[in-house]
Amino acid sequence: MPTWTGGTRAPAPWPPPGCDPATPLPTAQELLARAVVVDLPLRTRFRGLDRREALVLRGPAGWAELAPFLEYDDEEAAWWLAAAVEAAWLGPPPPLRTEVPVNATVPAVPTGDVAAVIARTPGARTAKVKVAEPGVPPARSLAEDLDRVAAAREALGAGGRLRVDANGGWSPEQAERALTALRAQGPLEYAEQPCADVAGLVALRARLAAAGVDVPVAADESVRRAQDPLAVVRARAADVAVLKVPPLGGGRAVLALAELLRREHGVPVVVSSALDTAVGIAAGVRAAAALPGLAHACGLATGSLLARDVAPPLVVSAGALPVAEADRVLAGVDPADLEALAAPPDRARWWADRLRRARSVLARSAPAGRPAHHPTTRPSPG
Ligand SMILES: O=C(O)CCC(=O)C1=CC=C[C@@H](O)[C@@H]1C(=O)O
Numbered sequence: 404m405p406t407w408t409g410g411t412r413a414p415a416p417w418p419p420p421g422c423d424p425a426t427p428l429p430t431a432q433e434l435l436a437r438a439v440v441v442d443l444p445l446r447t448r449f450r451g452l453d454r455r456e457a458l459v460l461r462g463p464a465g466w467a468e469l470a471p472f473l474e475y476d477d478e479e480a481a482w483w484l485a486a487a488v489e490a491a492w493l494g495p496p497p498p499l500r501t502e503v504p505v506n507a508t509v510p511a512v513p514t515g516d517v518a519a520v521i522a523r524t525p526g527a528r529t530a531k532v533k534v535a536e537p538g539v540p541p542a543r544s545l546a547e548d549l550d551r552v553a554a555a556r557e558a559l560g561a562g563g564r565l566r567v568d569a570n571g572g573w574s575p576e577q578a579e580r581a582l583t584a585l586r587a588q589g590p591l592e593y594a595e596q597p598c599a600d601v602a603g604l605v606a607l608r609a610r611l612a613a614a615g616v617d618v619p620v621a622a623d624e625s626v627r628r629a630q631d632p633l634a635v636v637r638a639r640a641a642d643v644a645v646l647k648v649p650p651l652g653g654g655r656a657v658l659a660l661a662e663l664l665r666r667e668h669g670v671p672v673v674v675s676s677a678l679d680t681a682v683g684i685a686a687g688v689r690a691a692a693a694l695p696g697l698a699h700a701c702g703l704a705t706g707s708l709l710a711r712d713v714a715p716p717l718v719v720s721a722g723a724l725p726v727a728e729a730d731r732v733l734a735g736v737d738p739a740d741l742e743a744l745a746a747p748p749d750r751a752r753w754w755a756d757r758l759r760r761a762r763s764v765l766a767r768s769a770p771a772g773r774p775a776h777h778p779t780t781r782p783s784p785g
C-alpha cells in the first residue's frame with residue numbers, strides 16, 4: 404500500500420451531526436456486551452488482504468460492525484467506532500430511495516478472470532478496476548492494467564462505464580502516462596485517487612489538461628484519511644468524492660459531507676464500501692439511500708469478495724442493491740452464525756482492547772468532554 408501523506412486527522416466526533424449534543428456514548432462494557440469478532444476469508448486477494456477481521460456488535464437500534472484495517476492507529480479507529488455506535492445505538496438515517504445502483508469491483512485479477520468477477524454483480528453497467536497494483540514494476544503493471552481494463556470494457560459491452568482506482572499508487576508522471584493510454588482505449592468515468600496526495604492530484608490535472616486528456620478525477624483517501632476532507636475539492640483537485648461510512652464516522656457524517664460538497668463545491672459523491680461485512684454494506688446502502696441525489700453507481704457490491712459473511716450477502720439485482728436487502732441483513736444476523744465465524748480468542752481480546760482504546764479517544768469529544776467537531780467543520784491544516 405502506498406504510504407498515506409495526508410497528515411494527522413482531527414479527533415473523531417461524537418455525537419453525529421444533527422443529533423442531540425447530549426447523546427451519550429455507550430460504555431466499553433455496553434459496546435462489548437453483544438460483540439463477536441469474526442474472521443472472514445476473502446475469495447480474491449484485495450487491498451493486499453486474504454482475510455478480513457471485524458468486530459460485529461449489537462445495540463438497541465441493531466447490528467453494526469467495527470473493522471478499521473489492522474494497521475490503523477487508535478485515533479483513526481475512533482472514526483470507525485463512531486460509525487459503529489451510530490448504527491447500533493441510533494440506527495440509519497431515513498431512506499429517500501428504494502435501491503442504490505452499484506458498480507462491479509474488479510481487484511487486480513488476471514485478465515482471464517475479469518468477466519467472471521464482473522458477472523458476480525448482476526446487471527452492473529459500471530465497473531471499477533484496480534490498477535497500479537503495489538509491488539508490481541511500473542512497466543509490467545501498466546501493461547497488465549491496460550489488459551485488465553480492456554477485458555472489463557469487453558465484459559460490460561456497449562454503454563458500460565469504466566472507472567479505475569490506483570489507491571494513490573502513481574506519481575503525476577506515471578498517472579498521466581497510464582491515464583493517457585487507458586483513455587485511448589475508451590472513455591473513463593473517472594480515475595480514483597490516481598496520486599497519493601492533493602499536490603499530486605493538482606499536478607496530474609494540470610498535466611492532463613495540457614495534454615488534452617479528458618479523465619475526471621475522484622478523491623478517496625484524500626477525503627477519508629485527510630485532516631481536512633474538503634481540502635481536495637477546495638484545491639479543485641477532484642470532480643467526484645468517494646465517501647465511506649466507517650472512516651468518515653457514520654451515515655449522518657456522510658450525508659452532511661455530501662450536502663456540503665454539493666452545495667458549496669458542486670461535487671457529486673459515490674458511497675463505497677470499506678471492504679465491509681454484510682452488516683457494514685447494509686449501513687452503506689442505507690446511507691446512500693438517504694442521499695437526495697446520486698449521479699454515480701456506488702461501490703457497495705463488495706460482498707462477493709468475501710468467501711464467507713456474517714449474514715447471507717445482499718443480493719444485487721439489475722445492477723442495484725435494494726434497501727430492503729439492507730434491512731433484511733440488519734434485522735436478520737444470527738448470533739449462531741457469528742459464532743461459527745468467530746476469530747481465535749487472542750484475536751477477540753486484541754479487538755476488545757482496540758475497541759476500549761478507540762472508545763477512550765472518542766470519549767474526548769463526547770458530551771462530558773470538549774465540544775464535538777464534525778467532518779464538515781474540521782479545521783483546515785493551517
Ligand atoms: O469502490 C468499490 O468499488 C469497492 C470498494 C473499494 O474499492 C475499496 C474498499 C476498501 C478499501 C479500499 O482499498 C478500496 C478503495 O480504495 O476504494
Ligand SMILES: [Mg+2]
Pocket residue numbers: 568570595596623624645
Ligand atoms: Mg479507492
